Amino acid sequence: MTSLILTLTCPDKPGIVAALSSILAENGFNITESQQYSDMEHNRFFMRVACDGLLPQADLEAMLAPIRGAFNMQLQLYPADARLRVLILVSKFDHCLIDLIYRQQNGSLNMDIAAIASNHEIGRQWADNAQLPYHALGGKEAKAENEAKLTALIDRENIDLIVLARYMQVLTAEFVDRYGAQIINIHHSFLPSFKGAEPYSQAHARGVKLIGATAHFVTAELDEGPIITQGVEPVRHDMSVGAFIDVGRDTERRALARAVRLYTERRVFLNGGKTVIFD
Template sequence: MNDTSYILRVACDDQPGIVATVTSALATRGANIAESNQFWDRHTNKFFLRVAIITPADIDKESVALSLNPAVDRFNLKLKIDEVARRPRIIIMVSKFDHAMLHLLYQIKVGWLDAEVAAIVSNHEDARKVADQEGIPFYHWPVNKENKAEQEAKLADLIKETKSELVVLARYMQVLTNEFSSQFYGMIINIHHSFLPSFKGAKPYHQAYERGVKLIGATAHYVTPDLDEGPIIEQETERVNHAMSADDFVAAGRDIESRVLARAVKYHLEGRVMLNDHRTVVFTL
């Protein structure tokens, strides 16, 4: 009860001695390593490290960062430190299909996802009832070509005002502008109801049905200016067959989407996802 837990994430060009230098510096602060994951991408020569540590209660984040300054300078590290006890704030965006949103809210309620929903934003009124029941602020912002920039400016203000760390597009059926996607790159996760890179864009299950596929799936990815091209965090597939209708594909897909999105959000919030150019490094348990 007198300890404090932190998550450290390190990214840099690969060089000998990174892990030894970082762990030695942590030891000087009395840190105990609870979990450690590392990956060297041989193609890009990038090195990624995630370390979960437990320190005495009197060692704050600034003290941990101070002890790592020599390593940062020596290896040109990109370093991020988060306290585990903090409860990240997120914004959920949804249109009419609310299954993925409801699954997120349930997983937060039972404690599997450790997050606080700062707001639910929608271009329809359908989700207001759920938001009111859960005591979550609800914002109904209809979007069209004329007001898209205005609505995104309001969303950007909401992110800053609520100090939200993540925006989750839980079947939010509007395309964000290039400017907004670039501004908040790495902070927006979308669930695409298809196993990307196949069947991008609208009605992917119907596209899959028309092609007679035997596997359907869902993909959680970071949003970028390129539609459905962002770095992939998590995916899952399920077998289908010729006797199933397009509606059967959609029904099966709803469950997959909910699970995949929840896992991706969990990985992100726990600092398990690190961007590696157009790909991701995901340190799962």
């Protein structure tokens, strides 16, 4: 049995679903899950399909070639059980890293952590505990050296996804241009509010009643990338900044883990400055 996930984007027009489903049916594939979205404003169509059949993936790829051209599709097929290789970058706050390691170990995320890299030694103990490769990075003055090291690591280890699990170094535009659609960051506020440093202090000073976290793709503009997931929690007027941080860290963990799950299950589609999420 061949179990596959198919993703596609293309200009919206009549006949896309009919053409795809006909090819799948004619080749003995059963559709087990299907979601689609038409962006009327930008005339874009998005679709994710899970299907089972007996035909090898390469053969189905060949059968789909005619509709690729006819509809100008960006169409990809993935084995449903394929696990993504993930690089986690972390600085001195380790709560998101610990959570991702735990979720990989209990099988709730469809990924393998290929390596952990950090500019603080706190990341090493968790890598060692989980028997995962660890790579030490320098501080912000070593940015060029760090990114050269990361680029070599990403290429050597065939990394599919880079997770900034509270990695506090700003990446260069060149690095982001190369890997941006593969980089997910967790920002400790409900974007677009309270960008930049110390968002919990900013939120506390404004007397907010909800604090949040945002997982987003990384772009050259700080904290401006397409949003994947967000989470919020209520806070009270009598809570300190420290209490805000404690609540916020739980929210960060959950928002980042959900974003990683969606990405590894091929449920995230870029749509300009936004995302389409099939969940």
